[in-house]
Amino acid sequence: MTSATAGHPRPVRVEVSGLSKTFGTVKAVSDLGFTVEPGSVTGFLGPNGAGKTTTLRMVLGLIAPDAGRATFDGVPYAALREPVRTVGAVLETAFHPARSGRDHLRVYCRAAGLPVTRADEVLDRVGLTAAGRRRAGGYSLGMRQRLALATALLGDPPVLVLDEPANGLDPEGILWLRGFLRHLAHDEGRTILVSSHLLSEVEQTADRVVIVGAGRLVRQGSIAELREGATGGSVLARSPDADRLAAVLVEAGIAATRSEDGLVTSTGTTPADVGARAFAAGIELHELRAEATGLEDLYFRLTAGQEQFAAGTTAPGATAPGATAATAEGALR
Template sequence: MGVEVSGLTKRFGSVQAVTDLGFTVEPGAVTGFLGPNGAGKTTTLRMVLGLITPDAGTATFDGVPYAALPDPVRTVGAVLETAFHPARSGRDHLRVYCRAAGLPTARADEVLTAVGLATAGRRRAGGYSLGMRQRLALATALLGDPPVLVLDEPANGLDPEGILWLRGFLRHLAHEEGRTVLVSSHLLAEMEQTADRVVIVGAGRLVRQGSIAELRSGSQGAGTVLVRSPEADRLAAVLVSAGLSAQRGDDGTVTVTGTTPAGVGARAFAEGIELHELRAEASGLEDLYFRLTAGQEQFAAGSPAPTTGVAAR
């Protein structure tokens, strides 16, 4: 079951939160939902889940909006926030949800085991760490065994071991079980290792969507070429004379921007320059993200103000 967002638009008073936003989330893949603070990510997820009514546009699950799903608990599992009664155990919290949704209460123990809380299930949830609360929220989303998961910052509060577990868990749900997984996150390095596709938004609009490889190939100026030659100085001079940026390294390398490996190879061949290595350096997700969202931050900080002579308060 896929998710399709088309033309979503929402304004809150004078604030245009989301504008004509459209993207798709495919089954069998983890899709990262990325963007600066204030980009409209949470507002979009709430519209997808029917919690906010859009001014225009639609969000559907195989063509059906959330409000019209005949059995939403068994169709979509969501984590937008961690809410629970602090005096109730994690197990009892889940059993309450089971009864409300008409699910067998035995399902509570199954999902506790799935998220690694089996031994903590009978403890009061008020004593859980933030990471444990995130796992409990994920367990709640899994109660109905839904084919679609919509998760807002599920890694918040997880330690490195927990983040590694979450990565493998989400990829298992998508790749092995064929579920549709949409995850918003600010952990770009982790998303690079977790997500199959990404949807990047800025100022409430779609910036780019696709696989990381597709984003690399479509990002203007994203290409950097690394070339190694015993004639590195001469090669750098040739490239600079051609109007390219060429930075000489200490080990016979030259880093070139503004061209392709084929372009560098052609110029070296024309000048009879011997090459020992020639390759494109792939940009990581973090580099691509900051390039694509430049200028769209809600809060752009300047350089830190000098503190010399300023009394501490």
């Protein structure tokens, strides 16, 4: 067994094809398919109850699908010769509270046939060396998340499957996790699939996203690709003759409003169209651009109406009380 720092693992592609799973009358996952490429971080997103955890459990062979398959370079998890050296997973944090973090990892090393020296190596990788001899029961939630990540790294796997790894991390810990995952993917070529509800963090961490709703694929691709396919974005144009520009656009049937600083905001159009109409009318432009669409906006547009829990009287954009990942998806495990 080589150290994680001695070399990079071989690239492994994860492919999910036609996965379906029903629990009683609940169709948790339906004909779901997507890919996770080596050397990239792929965010796995969806509303509560969308089937994300069920999908991850099927990918890892913990739940048998009714149809379809998930493979690692064409091999299902159950058929991998050395699964711990191929896939590292964090779905839940489990440990003996009286056992030190270091001993927790050493137990896993022995169970997996790995040298116990790996315990110290992965503790160092996740920044827990100083706390390694402390009882895990005294760890903060963020430290437990790091310990779970260290456990997943024991076999130096080329694939990591992580379910909400940022839960419990403070801002410094989230920043560390972002850089760590991107290093594992971009510098070491690992394949990383990570589910999260922290959309702003996924936007800064992930290279690609897979969005699911009601157990089905909604969209997959890079955030740039999702932006290109999005509708309803705005075009911003600044002009010393903003009133006339707005009038020209409205006459053409384009919704346009102007602000006091000479900015005209239009919807249902493109920068090229606005520029062409301004040129034809002889209107000078000082700025013309499409308004950047963030992942959060894209996510809510794509998953509108697919939430398992209605928000009721909760303010728009807020999370309904009790609609947590644990309660929503726990019912589908």
